[in-house]
Amino acid sequence: MKAAILPVTPLQQNCSLIWCTATNKAxxxxxxxxxxKVRSGVAKxxxxxEKILLTHGHIDHCGEAGLLAKELGVPIEGPHEADRFWISRLDxxxxxxxxxxxxxxxxRWLVEGDTVTVGDLTLDVLHCPGHTPGHVVFVHRPSRFAIVGDVLFQxxxxxxxxxxxxxxxxxxxxTTKLWPLGDDITFIPGHGPVSTFGQERRTNPFVGDHALA
Structure with a gap:
């Protein structure tokens, strides 16, 4: 797996391009x-x-996803249907x-335990509500990598x-779905720099081990 980050919208949301190096599918x-900017990143x-994946229904994450899916002729998978509320008010x-x-x-709406494929890659789907009720996280366990949307930041x-x-x-x-995956998981958040679960457990003032002790 390879990944690139394409910050988009005035909110500098981290659109991620991930691809399977064996098949070149993304x-x-x-x-x-x-x-x-997204098209340029794909071309580069x-x-x-082959598809669009969505973590949740907020405007900066999916406002133009439907338009892009039609343009490319690809399906949209995600988020969980509990975010229908947000998608219905994108206008x-x-x-x-x-x-x-x-x-x-x-x-395709996603639920806990689903998987999504990108080329030969298989990513696990975790339903992680709170920021929005239908937020999901994508995890590629073999490469110790996750895309967490707006659940967690550095x-x-x-x-x-x-x-x-x-x-x-x-x-x-x-604490119950992300931390058990292991400290060595590197994650791309919805905004800002990449981090690891281990770094956040050590230093995050909201969900670090000391903060929750």
């Missing part, structure tokens, strides 16, 4: 906007996008944030003051 994760990598949220938003219906965690946010559920998802 997936775009959370292509929320700035589609010209020289890969073939109005787009106007509020100055980001183009278009309502769409994913080809030094912080996802906001829970939006509608349907749940702080306790978010903390529970991080």
């Amino acid at each position: 997936a775009l994760i959370d292509p929320g906007g700035d589609l010209a 990598a020289g890969v073939e996008v 109005e949220d787009g106007a509020r944030y100055g980001i183009r938003g278009a309502v769409f219906e994913p080809d 030094g912080s965690i996802g906001r829970t003051d939006f509608p349907l946010g749940d702080h306790a559920a978010l903390i529970d998802a991080i």
Whole structure:
């Protein structure tokens, strides 16, 4: 597996391009906007996008995902259906944030225990609610790698003051679903720099071991 980060929208959301080196098949994760930049990143990598994966339904993560899926002729997988609330209001949220938003219906809603494939790669799906009720995380165990959206950041965690946010559920998802995967997991968050679960357990002021002791 290889991965590239393409920051998009005024919120500098980390759209991720991941691909299977054996097949050159790729997936775009959370292509929320700035589609010209996304297309350029795909062309630079020289890969073939076969699907779009979504961690959750917020405008900066999926506002233009439906438009891109139609353009490329590829399916959308994710998030969990509990985020239908957010996807149904992309038009109005787009106007509020100055980001183009278009309502769409994913080809496949995801649930805990599902897997998604990218070429020969298989990623596990974890349902990690709290930031949004339908947030999912993608984990590629063989390469010790995860794409966590807005669940966890370097030094912080996802906001829970939006509608349907749940702080306790978010903390529970991080500590019971992410930490057991191992300290050596490297993750791409929805915003900001890459980190590892081990670093966050040591230093994160919200979900680090000392903070929760």
